[in-house]
Amino acid sequence: MDTSSIPGLELIQIADVVAREKSIDREEVIMAMEEAIQKAGRSKYGQDRDIRAMIDRKQGSITLERWTEVVEIVEDEATQMSVAEGAKYDLAIGEFHRQPLPPIEFGRIAAQTAKQVISQKVREAERERQFGEYENRVGEIVVGTVKRAESYSTTVDLGRAEAVIRREEMIPREMLKQGDRIRAYIQDVRREVRGPQIFLSRGANEFMAKLFTQEVPEIYDGIIEIKAVAREPGSRAKISVLSRDPSIDPVGACVGLRGSRVQAVVTELQGEKVEIIPYEEDPVAFVVNALAPAEVAKVVMDEIAGRMEVVVPDDQLSLAIGRRGQNVRLASQLTGWYIDILTEADESERRQEEFKNRSTRFMEALNIDDVIAHLLVAEGFASVEDIAETPVDELAQIQGFDENIAAELINRSIEFVEAEASRIEGELAKLKVADDLMSFEYLSMAMILQLANNGILTRDDLAELDSEELVGFLKDEGIDDETVAGDIIMAARAHWFADEDASEVADDAQGDTE
Secondary structure (H helix, E strand, O other), rough: OOHHHHHHHHHHHHHHHHHHHHHHOOOHHHHHHHHHHHHHHHHHHOOOOOEEEEEEEOOOOEEEEEEEEEEOOOOOOOOOOOOHHHHHHHOOOOEEEEEEEEEOOHHHHHHHHHHHHHHHHHHHHHHHHHHHHHHHOOOOEEEEEEEEEEOOEEEEEEEOHHHHEHHHHHOOOOOOOOOOEEEHHHEEEEEEEOOOEEEOOOOOOOHHHHHHHHHHHHOOOHHHHEEEEEEEEEOOOEEEEEEEEOOOHHHHHOHHHHHHHHHHHHHOOOOEEEEEEOOOOOOHHHHHHHHHOOOOOOOEEOOOOOEEEEEEOOHHHHHOOOOHHHHHHHHHHHOOOEEEEEHHHHHHHHHHHHHHHHHHHHHHHHHOOHHHHHHHHOOOOOOOHHHHOOOOHHHOOOOOOOHHHHHHHHHHHHHHHHHHHHHHHHHHOOOOOOHHHHOOOOOOHHHHHHHHOOOOOHHHHOOOOOHHHHHHHHHHHOOOOOHHHHHHHHHHHHHHHHHHHHHHHHHHHHHOOO
């Protein structure tokens, strides 16, 4: 762009056209032109000199000057002058001597350089405008045209900007091609080395939620609330909804007349099967709903572990689990509960095995016959410790027991617990278990002994285990859930993070004193 041969007013007109076409500020374009002229000026008069160009914003006339600063001690003669020399021009320290330079006649290379600088600056300004426009639109759905479809990402033209859908955010097996019109969810807008980037998603849970918001007026108006979404993009999804108005059925509203509303979402999601689940405050009822279409016979909830054991009829097992475990996996994601599916036959067998094992433990520990042991298990006693802590009058209420039998059972239980504790302490002393593991509140002495027999002697040894390993060591002691095991391991690691924080505080304090 040979700006030296362009009349002033025409230069301003060009700036106006570029600003309008690129939707950026006119001042940004003029500043880019000034920088291009400055770069050409340095090429002619010296790269080490401070050459500045000014374009008159009204007339378009170009002024080219060499600026030299007045300083006390001259370090760079190309851009600085002494106080004595500055006095000749009546200038003080910090002021600049501005020497006018003749206009530049651009050669081919200089003109090409100027054009590149202006183009680069315009692109930067355009990207900044895009960032400002889209950074506050994260969470919205936009419509665009596929510009390039590659295996690792898809570039989408949004009209005033370009965006990217990375492979992991696409719907699997979706075949997008150049020119396709698609909807997508703005997942993130951030600055990167190559400029602001807009990242879209068609695989995110939020995308499906936003599609329902667009298709169902009751959701848009806040009458129906989307509580949770679980998706395996391109295959199957579950969405739970709650109505704020008792007269409106949330599932029916989302399905629409003859399925029109949900079908619009399914079509956009490339045939993804969508199940709409009524939300329930009661977690058990919610889990039962989420496992639909399978029928549930019984649910046992463990609030501490965040786990539910769901018993289904034998003929419902495959339906409850779903193809490759998909149904139970989505139900678990939707409800936030770990769900373990059992058939009625499996549950009966497990209960019988558990009943037998507990009875055997009571018979061996308390030297009682199988009838009394069975009565204790049937009443819900899980360990000898439970019996030792039970009042005599409460134990005597069991059918077939009296106060003498109850008192004898409690005495035998206390003796067993004390003897077992003494035995375990002796074993732990022989194994030289560290005090920090001995005092770890999340483990019983029996659990600590089991770990010590497997070479876990310190709290750090415990902290370095993974959940699967810990379950393997403590399964016989009642720790058979990897979630619970993970909580124990994280508690064992807590002192690591506390030590790091203390070290950072110490470093900060030392820095302040230096």
